[in-house]
Amino acid sequence: xxxxxxxxxxxxxxxxxxxxxxxxxxxxxxxxxxxxxxxxxxxxxxxxxxxxxxxxxxxxxxxxxxxxxxxxxxxxxxxxxxxxxxxxxxxxxxxxxxxxxxxxxxxxxxxxxxxxxxxxxxxxxxxxxxxxxxxxxxxxxxxxxxxxxxxxxxxxxxxxxxxxxxxxxxxxxxxxxxxxxxxxxxxxxxxxxxxxxxxxxxxxxxxxxxxxxx
Numbered sequence: 001x002x003x004x005x006x007x008x009x010x011x012x013x014x015x016x017x018x019x020x021x022x023x024x025x026x027x028x029x030x031x032x033x034x035x036x037x038x039x040x041x042x043x044x045x046x047x048x049x050x051x052x053x054x055x056x057x058x059x060x061x062x063x064x065x066x067x068x069x070x071x072x073x074x075x076x077x078x079x080x081x082x083x084x085x086x087x088x089x090x091x092x093x094x095x096x097x098x099x100x101x102x103x104x105x106x107x108x109x110x111x112x113x114x115x116x117x118x119x120x121x122x123x124x125x126x127x128x129x130x131x132x133x134x135x136x137x138x139x140x141x142x143x144x145x146x147x148x149x150x151x152x153x154x155x156x157x158x159x160x161x162x163x164x165x166x167x168x169x170x171x172x173x174x175x176x177x178x179x180x181x182x183x184x185x186x187x188x189x190x191x192x193x194x195x196x197x198x199x200x201x202x203x204x205x206x207x208x209x210x211x212x213x214x
Contacts, residue, residue: 002026002140005071006132007049007064008125014068016047016075020104027106029140030092031147035060036106037072040086040116044076046104048092057091057115067129069119074126083121090114 002022005014017023023046030036030048035057037047049068051059069087072079079085094114096107108114 004134005129007067012064013050016045023104025140029144034092036092037068037089039076039079040088042078044072047072070122070125086118088114088116
């Protein structure tokens with residue numbers, strides 16, 4: 001079972017597993033847009049925020065960040081008793097799981113990409129989030145594969161668009177180069193004027209007329 005919540009702004013979905021065993025599935029079957037939240041140095045739920053495609057952690061609205069941190073604090077046996085705790089968060093793809101780790105335990109591929117923020121107890125926010133709570137049984141593996149196929153299709157379409165744009169740019173450069181070359185050929189220094197052509201023709205005709213009497 002997975003618990004789903006809607007952020008107070010109504011634009012984002014937050015979700016978390018029921019227990020440490022479901023946390024394992026969430027770690028395994030996350031999506032590229034997911035951000036992971038956990039109480040620092042204490043046991044807690046694993047809370048995820050699903051961002052919009054192409055968004056980064058810098059794009060997380062302040063209120064949404066507070067929502068996630070408040071929810072993860074409230075779902076920590078020790079953390080919920082404290083007036084404030086520190087929360088760590090990072091992108092789902094930065095989570096690292098090795099065979100020697102116990103259920104619910106994670107590491108990080110790049111620790112420098114993990115952020116840390118302090119959160120105060122705020123029961124009002126937690127109650128607001130609880131009102132949006134839904135209990136679902138999603139097929140996380142299937143959802144992940146569907147999303148990854150979408151991402152691959154988008155990347156493929158973008159590559160085709162980039163290749164087409166590059167080809168059009170090369171054709172435009174070639175056309176401009178050809179025009180510049182034509183302009184040089186047809187420039188004043190390389191052209192014979194009508195007057196010059198007529199004069200040449202008259203001189204040739206005169207020579208031929210004289211030759212007829214020789």
